[in-house]
Amino acid sequence: MALIECKNLTKVYGADGESQTHALSGATCSIESGEFIAIMGPSGSGKSTLMQIMGFLDHQTDGTYFFDGKDVATLTDDERAYRLNQKVGFVFQSFNLLPRLSVFENVALPQSYDFYNKKVKTKEHYAKVMKALASVSLQDRKDHLPNQLSGGEKQRAAIARALVNEPTVIFADEPTGNLDSHSGLQVMRTLQALHKEGHTVILVTHERDTAQHAQRILQMIDGKIAQDNVVQDRRDALKEGGLKK
Ligand SMILES: Nc1ncnc2c1ncn2[C@@H]1O[C@H](COP(=O)(O)OP(=O)(O)OP(=O)(O)O)[C@@H](O)[C@H]1O
Numbered sequence: 001m002a003l004i005e006c007k008n009l010t011k012v013y014g015a016d017g018e019s020q021t022h023a024l025s026g027a028t029c030s031i032e033s034g035e036f037i038a039i040m041g042p043s044g045s046g047k048s049t050l051m052q053i054m055g056f057l058d059h060q061t062d063g064t065y066f067f068d069g070k071d072v073a074t075l076t077d078d079e080r081a082y083r084l085n086q087k088v089g090f091v092f093q094s095f096n097l098l099p100r101l102s103v104f105e106n107v108a109l110p111q112s113y114d115f116y117n118k119k120v121k122t123k124e125h126y127a128k129v130m131k132a133l134a135s136v137s138l139q140d141r142k143d144h145l146p147n148q149l150s151g152g153e154k155q156r157a158a159i160a161r162a163l164v165n166e167p168t169v170i171f172a173d174e175p176t177g178n179l180d181s182h183s184g185l186q187v188m189r190t191l192q193a194l195h196k197e198g199h200t201v202i203l204v205t206h207e208r209d210t211a212q213h214a215q216r217i218l219q220m221i222d223g224k225i226a227q228d229n230v231v232q233d234r235r236d237a238l239k240e241g242g243l244k245k
């Protein structure tokens with residue numbers, strides 16, 4: 001059984017009578033647990049919209065979305081919120097770190113972090129945050145503020161935040177879009193390492209080079225999956241030399 005199964009998804013933005021945008025017009029795809037997928041396609045082709053539906057952030061207008069064999073439209077709000085918190089993590093182009101919180105505090109946020117007292121509540125909680133930081137090699141930056149980090153480090157902090165609840169799927173929407181090629185490669189290295197550990201990774205990117213790190217590329221055009229190709233000559237960022245930590 002596929003982890004993610006999208007059948008003829010449509011998404012129309014805008015109410016009846018207003019100007020409407022058909023962001024998805026029958027998108028169909030299937031993703032197995034443990035796959036590393038890249039979604040490509042022109043601007044406006046529906047990549048982010050599809051990712052938001054797959055990540056429980058939005059509802060489709062029509063069609064069916066199965067996650068882990070369950071029709072997501074039949075879930076209660078609580079069941080959906082549980083999946084949003086526990087099954088998926090998001091990484092965005094613009095990092096979205098809170099500027100006044102340290103790296104540690106940013107990563108701790110998705111858990112029951114005590115925002116006002118700035119402390120984690122349990123040892124187990126602390127250990128989870130440190131584990132997430134270790135998996136992106138940022139333990140030694142944990143007390144820095146976001147503006148004291150390089151772009152690549154900011155994005156790795158955002159990946160740690162996405163990881164802290166140990167989600168099944170990591171969705172990354174153009175995670176290298178604001179980075180130079182060196183930092184971009186560090187981020188891809190991190191995503192490939194997470195994939196090797198067993199996470200399902202779904203990456204949106206404009207860059208063919210970046211997409212070559214995935215196992216399979218879904219090409220979107222006009223709100224549909226127009227092509228679905230296995231990546232030949234897959235890039236292995238873990239083996240690409242010349243990287244400082
Ligand atoms: N919240 C919204 N309200 C109205 N229209 C929207 C909304 N979000 C997206 N759209 C429209 O839906 C279409 C698909 O948008 P989407 O963001 O999914 O594209 P994309 O493939 O991610 O593009 P990009 O590569 O530029 O990020 C676009 O025409 C966009 O303008």
Ligand SMILES: [Mg+2]
Pocket residue numbers: 047048049173
């Ligand atoms: Mg987008």
